[in-house]
Amino acid sequence: MEWKKTLTTKIYANAKLIEGFQIMLDDNEAHSYIVDLAPDLGTGLGASSLELCVMSHAGCYATICLLTAKKMRLELKGLKVKVEAMKSDETGTIAEETFNIQIKTDAPQDRVERLHKLTLENCSVGILFERAGVKINYRVNVTKE
Numbered sequence: 001m002e003w004k005k006t007l008t009t010k011i012y013a014n015a016k017l018i019e020g021f022q023i024m025l026d027d028n029e030a031h032s033y034i035v036d037l038a039p040d041l042g043t044g045l046g047a048s049s050l051e052l053c054v055m056s057h058a059g060c061y062a063t064i065c066l067l068t069a070k071k072m073r074l075e076l077k078g079l080k081v082k083v084e085a086m087k088s089d090e091t092g093t094i095a096e097e098t099f100n101i102q103i104k105t106d107a108p109q110d111r112v113e114r115l116h117k118l119t120l121e122n123c124s125v126g127i128l129f130e131r132a133g134v135k136i137n138y139r140v141n142v143t144k145e
Helices: 049-071 109-122 124-131
Strands: 014-019 022-026 032-035 078-087 094-104 135-143
Touching: 032 049, 049 078, 049 094, 049 109, 049 124, 094 109, 109 135, 124 135
Parallel strands: 094 135
Antiparallel strands: 014 022, 022 032, 078 094
């Protein structure tokens, strides 16, 4: 039996009550965020933890897309990622997401399609959502300058 080396990265997260439903999150380093509930229960000072998950997915797609474009030597002149997520009453969590991705580049369509495919294969948050059974729809619109 052949053993494969697996790289493992530890990621840390801490949550500390500020007051009410305001929670300070940090990563044991220099980054911190406040999550809260909507004003009917909280103060609305920050996004909810579930909203932060959806924002993380959008951010992950954008980051991986930019990194992949750089590796492909594909010049992007603009990138916008908008995500609409649907929370199911049945599951109590995200059941479906729709991505609207705007890419501004002069690259040929086949290169943009490859960029999108590689981005999906390497977006760790997207992989997590897929494995959780979230139905994800992607709309990629390319504009040239």
